[in-house]
Structures are given as C-alpha cells and as structure tokens.
Amino acid sequence: MGKLTIGCFSSLVGSTNLDFAVKLSAAAMEKGHKVDLWVSGNGTMLSLTAQRAFKDYSYLEKTVTELMEKGLNVTACEACAESRGYHEDHTLAGVKRFSMDWYLASSFDADRVLHIGGE
Amino acid sequence: MATTKLGFIVQRPGVKSENPKLALTHAIASQSVEIYLNDGDLVTADIAFIGDGVLNCKKDQKPEYLDMSTTESHIKMSLLLDLNVLICKEDLERFGMTEKDVVIDAEEFGADIEAKVVPYEEINKMMEDVNHLLFF
Amino acid sequence: MKLAAFVSDYRNTVDTLDRLKPEKLGIILIQNGVYHATTKEKGNASPVLGYSADYYVLQEDLETRGYTSADVGDNIKVITVSDVVDLLFNDYDKSAWL
Numbered sequence: 001m002g003k004l005t006i007g008c009f010s011s012l013v014g015s016t017n018l019d020f021a022v023k024l025s026a027a028a029m030e031k032g033h034k035v036d037l038w039v040s041g042n043g044t045m046l047s048l049t050a051q052r053a054f055k056d057y058s059y060l061e062k063t064v065t066e067l068m069e070k071g072l073n074v075t076a077c078e079a080c081a082e083s084r085g086y087h088e089d090h091t092l093a094g095v096k097r098f099s100m101d102w103y104l105a106s107s108f109d110a111d112r113v114l115h116i117g118g119e
Numbered sequence: 120m121a122t123t124k125l126g127f128i129v130q131r132p133g134v135k136s137e138n139p140k141l142a143l144t145h146a147i148a149s150q151s152v153e154i155y156l157n158d159g160d161l162v163t164a165d166i167a168f169i170g171d172g173v174l175n176c177k178k179d180q181k182p183e184y185l186d187m188s189t190t191e192s193h194i195k196m197s198l199l200l201d202l203n204v205l206i207c208k209e210d211l212e213r214f215g216m217t218e219k220d221v222v223i224d225a226e227e228f229g230a231d232i233e234a235k236v237v238p239y240e241e242i243n244k245m246m247e248d249v250n251h252l253l254f255f
Numbered sequence: 256m257k258l259a260a261f262v263s264d265y266r267n268t269v270d271t272l273d274r275l276k277p278e279k280l281g282i283i284l285i286q287n288g289v290y291h292a293t294t295k296e297k298g299n300a301s302p303v304l305g306y307s308a309d310y311y312v313l314q315e316d317l318e319t320r321g322y323t324s325a326d327v328g329d330n331i332k333v334i335t336v337s338d339v340v341d342l343l344f345n346d347y348d349k350s351a352w353l
Contacts, residue, residue: 027336100148105155115253
C-alpha cells in the first residue's frame with residue numbers, strides 16, 4: 001500500500017474541488033493507502049468547525065471527521081487560516097495547523113501527490 | 120539520505136488571484152522543510168512560469184496600492200534562496216516581452232543566481248526530472 | 256513520465272495540454288471537464304478529445320450534470336473515484352490538475 005498526499009487550495013463553498021479531494025481520500029483509504037490532505041489558501045475553510053449544512057453548499061465536516069477517525073491526516077496552512085480569521089479555537093477537532101513546509105514534508109515520502117490548485 | 124524534487128508550475132496571472140503567490144511561498148518553504156525530515160533528507164523546489172503565468176514575472180510591480188507583497192518580490196526571494204526559476208521564452212514572446220521586462224536577478228537581496236528565460240522544452244525536461252508536479 | 260492530467264473545467268485547458276509531452280498521457284475528465292466528453296459545439300467534438308491519450312470520465316460527475324455513460328464515446332472509459340485511485344497508483348507516476 002502507498003501514500004497519497006493531496007493538496008487542495010480551493011474553497012469549501014464556491015467550488016467542488018474539496019468535495020473531490022475528500023472523496024478521493026476516502027477511496028484511497030478504502031484501498032489501504034495512507035492519505036495526507038493539505039488545505040491551503042481558500043481550502044483552509046475546510047478546517048473550520050461548526051459548519052452548517054445547507055443543501056445549496058458543500059458540507060464536509062461530518063465526512064471529514066469520520067475519515068479522520070479512520071486515519072485521514074488533515075492539516076491546514078496556519079498562515080492562510082489566520083489571514084482569514086480562522087483561528088485555533090475555530091478549528092475542527094482533529095485538524096492540524098502547520099506552516100507550508102509541512103506539505104512539502106508530506107510530499108517527501110509520498111508515492112503520489114495530487115495538487116489541486118486554487119481557482 | 121534521499122531527495123524529493125518538486126516542480127511548481129505557475130500558469131495563471133496573479134494579483135487578482137493568490138494562486139501564483141501561494142506557489143512561490145510553498146516553493147520557498149522547501150528551505151525550512153528539514154525540520155520534518157531525517158538528517159540529510161531534502162526537498163527541492165523548481166519553479167516554472169508558463170502560459171499566462173509569465174506575467175507574474177513582470178518587473179516594477181508596485182505593492183503600495185494593495186499594500187501586499189508582489190510576485191516580483193517573491194521571485195527575488197526565491198532567487199536569494201537559490202531556487203531554480205524558469206520563465207518560458209515562447210510565452211514571453213507571445214506577450215511581446217523579453218528578458219528586459221522580467222525579474223532576472225535579485226542583486227539588491229544579495230542573490231547569487233538568476234532566473235532563466237528558457238524554451239518550453241527546458242521546462243518539459245524539468246517536469247520529467249522532478250518526482251511530483253504541482254500546477255498552480 | 257506517465258502523466259495523469261485532470262481536466263476539471265470546460266474552458267482554458269487546451270493550451271497546457273498541447274504542450275505536455277509525456278511518454279504516456281491519461282486525461283481524466285471530472286467536474287465540468289466532463290462536458291468535453293458529452294458536448295459538441297457546432298457539431299464538433301471538443302479539442303480536448305484530440306490528443307494521443309487514454310481518456311477517462313468520472314461517472315458521478317456525468318450523472319450529476321444529467322448525462323450517462325451512453326452519452327460518452329467508446330474511446331472514453333467511464334470510471335469511479337475508486338478507479339481514479341488505481342489509475343494514480345498503478346498506471347501513472349505523476350499528475351497535473353489543469
């Protein structure tokens with residue numbers, strides 16, 4: 001089994017890139033792969049706690065929480081989050097916050113990297 | 120001891136979008152990644168500007184209107200940190216630009232290396248050479 | 256290199272695809288990229304389908320947009336997200352999200 005590092009820079013609301021990133025994470029974990037998910041830029045919105053589900057917007061808090069319980073490693077870019085007012089106390093339980101070098105370190109020993117840039 | 124090479128490909132213009140700047144800041148983070156790695160392990164970052172992304176390399180960007188750093192200053196910082204910065208020659212020519220129009224050196228920062236304006240073929244070679252590609 | 260290129264938009268991807276010269280190219284049409292597989296403009300197929308590549312389209316993104324596998328040409332394989340994982344790990348060594 002391998003390691004997949006996914007970087008996603010797109011917003012939770014306003015794009016479905018994060019939906020795909022999370023589905024791909026789940027599918028890879030299902031096959032026994034280890035998955036690191038790095039969210040940066042607008043993607044840090046995924047790290048917010050207390051997301052409210054509306055049918056018109058993407059909602060991933062429940063799915064991501066369940067995946068993290070199964071071993072998904074989610075890390076948000078701390079500077080990107082802070083610049084948006086997403087502070088430590090707004091962060092979804094289980095999501096880590098580090099600087100950008102964390103993503104590169106995760107890529108270091110990844111078998112595959114899928115980088116989903118912003119829009 | 121192992122080295123993982125990353126290729127950052129910037130294909131969109133910046134300012135309106137933070138995307139190109141995030142490419143540069145992530146590439147620059149290769150200089151501090153060792154804190155997560157074993158001794159001797161390395162992550163290297165090559166940066167290539169292609170397509171409309173070459174517009175990020177334009178000289179004389181004025182930061183004062185938005186009070187934010189520019190891609191120009193981030194490219195200079197990348198050069199100071201000895202990152203390999205490639206700018207696609209054909210795309211510059213498409214915009215009627217030459218080496219004189221873009222950031223080539225960062226002497227004022229004390230950088231020893233320069234950005235290289237190269238044919239796309241060189242950028243293709245870089246993309247072949249790296250372990251992972253990150254398109255911005 | 257063996258490159259899996261993800262095309263997630265309906266516009267603005269041809270230029271980059273034109274220039275990628277991997278030894279093996281897979282084009283994975285997802286999100287709004289699926290319109291390349293389903294839609295003709297003035298009777299012409301999308302230029303994205305004109306490369307020497309293996310083509311894949313994500314089934315759930317087709318169906319989300321009102322299409323089915325019957326709307327897609329025989330040269331395009333309809334796949335699931337689980338298949339994407341296998342493509343990434345088994346068939347290609349690098350990926351590009353365009």
